[in-house]
Amino acid sequence: YVVYFKTNKKAIREYPNLHNYVRDLYQIPEIGSTVHMDAIKMHYYTSHPHLNIFAIVPKGSDTEADLKQPHDRDRFGTVQEA
Numbered sequence: 001y002v003v004y005f006k007t008n009k010k011a012i013r014e015y016p017n018l019h020n021y022v023r024d025l026y027q028i029p030e031i032g033s034t035v036h037m038d039a040i041k042m043h044y045y046t047s048h049p050h051l052n053i054f055a056i057v058p059k060g061s062d063t064e065a066d067l068k069q070p071h072d073r074d075r076f077g078t079v080q081e082a
Helices: 016-026 037-046 063-067
Strands: none
Touching: 016 063, 037 063
16 A cells, blocks of 8 residues: 555565564465465556556566565564463
């Protein structure tokens, strides 16, 4: 929502803790296998023709490669069950 709707001050990657949390979630096989980034990106840039009349989809960065990078959430430790 950063590009079209200007509803966020920054992109998620600019918030280190949130970025690492998203990486952690993506790296859970049952979650990551359901994410189809090309389809998400295509829909985002082409579903609002009044905002992008030529349906230009920028190449941008390789989001999936970024999400596969190590996260640092182990620094928080694990939750102990009662």
